[in-house]
Amino acid sequence: DTEVTQTPKHLVMGMTNKKSLKCEQxxxxxxxxxxxxxxxxxxxxxxxYSYEKLSINESVPSRFSPExxxxxxxxxxxHALQPExxxxxxxxxxxxxxxxxxxxxxxxxxxx
Amino acid sequence: xxSVTQLDSQVPVFEEAxxxxxxxxxxxxxxxxxxxxxxxxxxxQLLLKYLSGSTLVKGINGFEAEFNKSQTSFHLRKPSVHIxxxxxxxxxxxxxxxxxFGTGTRLQVFP
Numbered sequence: 001d002t003e004v005t006q007t008p009k010h011l012v013m014g015m016t017n018k019k020s021l022k023c024e025q026x027x028x029x030x031x032x033x034x035x036x037x038x039x040x041x042x043x044x045x046x047x048x049y050s051y052e053k054l055s056i057n058e059s060v061p062s063r064f065s066p067e068x069x070x071x072x073x074x075x076x077x078x079h080a081l082q083p084e085x086x087x088x089x090x091x092x093x094x095x096x097x098x099x100x101x102x103x104x105x106x107x108x109x110x111x112x
Numbered sequence: 113x114x115s116v117t118q119l120d121s122q123v124p125v126f127e128e129a130x131x132x133x134x135x136x137x138x139x140x141x142x143x144x145x146x147x148x149x150x151x152x153x154x155x156x157q158l159l160l161k162y163l164s165g166s167t168l169v170k171g172i173n174g175f176e177a178e179f180n181k182s183q184t185s186f187h188l189r190k191p192s193v194h195i196x197x198x199x200x201x202x203x204x205x206x207x208x209x210x211x212x213f214g215t216g217t218r219l220q221v222f223p
Contacts, residue, residue: 004155033209040216041216042215042216043156043202055209056210090155097208098144098146098206098209098210099163103148103156105153105155106154108153
């Protein structure tokens with residue numbers, strides 16, 4: 001099974017809301033990633049967890065808070081977002097780092 | 113520092129014609145190169161990768177790419193495209209845990 005699942009598929013939230021995005025993989029991969037993709041742009045790396053520890057934070061604003069409760073699950077907690085945070089949020093996992101990342105279908109987030 | 117340049121933002125082509133999507137990279141260290149495809153409203157799927165060895169890399173869906181170190185290029189080719197190949201294609205350079213993507217090329221296949 002090479003599937004990475006993400007929920008929800010779509011999310012609309014106000015600027016004062018708190019919400020969470022969820023990502024799961026059952027491939028036993030040691031690394032999990034969050035990317036942000038704006039329309040007609042490439043994905044931009046946000047966070048990397050390796051063996052359940054945060055290893056890379058690409059200077060992401062604190063209104064985005066990642067969490068890795070276990071080796072299969074990755075969350076992204078959202079609070080006080082801005083309309084410019086509206087984007088497709090992609091999760092990926094990998095056993096071998098950049099060499100082969102498996103992407104989920106993404107959560108399309110709209111901030112109103 | 114590493115970077116990737118995709119020279120064409122859009123490539124229109126007729127069905128069954130050959131296509132080449134261009135990618136140039138810049139890196140001061142050994143790199144690993146990738147092509148990913150993104151269909152509308154979906155995540156990214158790995159088409160092929162170059163890690164070492166043969167410079168001609170074959171991937172899924174009939175795509176192949178050639179690593180050219182002297183020209184710092186990694187162009188993607190397909191001899192005969194199908195309507196279903198219409199998608200966004202991203203070239204990427206990777207090192208350890210990080211992937212850096214190019215700006216993407218929209219391949220539009222017309223009947």
